[in-house]
Amino acid sequence: MCEIFVSADPHLYAHRSRSLRLHGAVTCIRLENMFWQVLEEIARRDGMSLSQLITRLYDEIVLANGDVSNFSSFLRVSCLRYLALQSDGAIPLDTNVPIRSLEPAAVLRRDRFMRTDTSRDPLQANG
Template identity: 45%
Template sequence: MCQIFARQDPVGYTPVTRRLRLNGQSTSIRLERLFWDILDDIARSEGLSTPAFVSKLHSEVLIAAGEAANFTSLLRCTCIIELRRRQPIAFAAE
């Protein structure tokens, strides 16, 4: 089983930093390429650019929680939730 994970393409876990604006403030977010790919897919499905989607998510988190503590972790979890939403049977079996 570990071979599935151990032999993955390193390009997927290469960190990528993107600069964008969150609520009008310029910032940088560093995530692994695979997470950016998933965020790009989510944004596209919402009819938004990735920066617009991430900014919208950030705003909604501020409204819901009052703060966006560890926002990069929230983005990673967003990706996992999206993958579970796409493939509920595969994740339910685990």
């Protein structure tokens, strides 16, 4: 079983730091290359640069929650949610379909439905 994961290209889990400006302040974000690749795909889908996407995610999480204590973790979780929602069919696999064209309420309903199915949640399924 572990061979599936262990045989991954080491480049995918190597860290890379990127500096960018969030509202004039320079910040450095360190993520594994695979997460940078997913963020780049999300940005491309909606015709944004990576910097524009990250700024937008930052603004929206601050608006929703008032603050974010670990923005890098939030970005990783965002990438995993994107891939999980693609896998579940809530976000089309066709990267030519912009995410902004999707109805957020419908995607979120699908996401909530999937989270209530404990057979798909390894933490719930194993007790």
